[in-house]
Amino acid sequence: MTLISTNDIDIEKAKTSKITAVDFNNLAFGRVFTDHMFVCDFKDGKWQKPQIMPYQSMTIEPSARVFHYGQAVFEGMKAYKDESGNVFLFRPDQNFERINKSSARMAIPEFPKDYFFNGLKTLLKLDSEWIKPGVGSSLYLRPFVIATEPAISASPANEYRFMIICSPAKAYYSEPVRVLFAEKFSRSADGGVGFAKAAGNYGAQFYPTSLAQKKGFQQIIWTDANTHEYLEEAGTMNIFFRIGDKLITAPNNDRILDGVTRKSVIQLAEDLGIDWEVRRVSVKEIKDAAKNGSLKEIFGAGTAAVISPVSAFEHADEVYEIAEVEDSYAMLFKSTLLNIQHNLSEDKHGWRYEVK
Structure with a gap:
């Protein structure tokens, strides 16, 4: 040496x-x-x-x-x-x-x-x-x-x-995932360390995620610790919902990680003229949208997976399948991000950092 x-x-x-x-x-x-x-x-x-x-x-x-x-x-x-x-x-x-x-x-x-x-x-x-x-x-x-x-x-x-x-x-998740909406367990609580990438945040997820996997689901969408009525994060990713043509994601707080991919998706939505909103998203709203057909997509966003579509979710022993859509926002964001990251398209926001 x-x-x-x-x-x-x-x-x-x-x-x-x-x-x-x-x-x-x-x-x-x-x-x-x-x-x-x-x-x-x-x-x-x-x-x-x-x-x-x-x-x-x-x-x-x-x-x-x-x-x-x-x-x-x-x-x-x-x-x-x-x-x-x-x-x-x-x-x-x-x-x-x-x-x-x-x-x-x-x-x-x-x-x-x-x-x-x-x-x-x-x-x-x-x-x-x-x-x-x-x-x-x-x-x-x-x-x-x-x-x-x-x-x-x-x-x-x-x-x-x-x-x-x-x-x-290579690609982290190659296929759409099936998820559970958390009803009992919590990822983090008010005043805690949920916003930080602290190692213990992830260790605490393993047990409830293993229970979900035994039921045939790959991940959990975490709900707020106080009421379990609002959807906040998906496993190790931030979460997005598409109702009709509107993209919705939960706001940052001291329970939710401020994801780099999340911020990038919001900016891309603005660039692409997609209607978007940052607000609290209730379990009831998403279940109602799934029932009336207005729920078009759910997808996670994070560094490892980039964008990970959700094909089904379960809550209160009810399973809701999410059909594929031709004009998928998830696939549009994923391809746009990958093209920027791999120097295949314009980088109008200066996100690429060349290692010289």
Whole structure:
């Protein structure tokens, strides 16, 4: 291995690459990782000099606070490559702002902007061959922070580790999903950490989602914790409803993640002249619309899946099938977003960030 010292990042290159052993046509999401990873530790009250090193296991003490008090936040991003070999990120400024917003809520020190972007760019240049061109192909990026200080004391840690790991990806959901409307379990509550990408938010979803899967549904659309009367999020995605020709999504609050794809879909709706509205959406409204035929589409929006159509939902033991429509908003938004991300169409809002 070669150790390269730079002014900004210490880089240790992998001696050999694992890429030749990877079947890029048959990728299980989040199971294969690139040759390198970014690491930066916080200690003595400041972030230390960042490092890039070969992807590897790491040693951490069993008393590390992340294991006991759950101080952990993360982000989800993607890198894309066009047919000319140029590499792009999609609205990375939003991910940077959000991971620091999540960190602040979990009493984790905010990460410096120059470390974040220099780390991303350097890592992507090293592992550029892992980013395959073509719509549907991408490199999923997982920045995250964990509390590493060895102390089982119920207070914020004094030591943390910020990391970025990368995983080549194809389409996350290839088929429409069937969902349950939550009637008992909640994803988050008022005054909590639902708006943050805190690791525990997702761990708490696994049990109720497993119950839904046993009934033949892939995901849950979460309802408000107080009354379970209003629809808020779909699994790990923001949720959109199309009633007639109007697009509707729930407003952001401290229970709902401020999704980058969600914001992009709303802007695209404005660009495309689609009538849209941000407001509370009740379970009753959607059930009534399904019964009278005005419910045309439900779809989730998120980084991993981009857009994921819903083909059916269940509530109070009643199942409602959603027929495919020819003028699908979901497919229109998905193709429009993918074309922007892969440098195949105009980027009028400056969302593409070229990695040079």
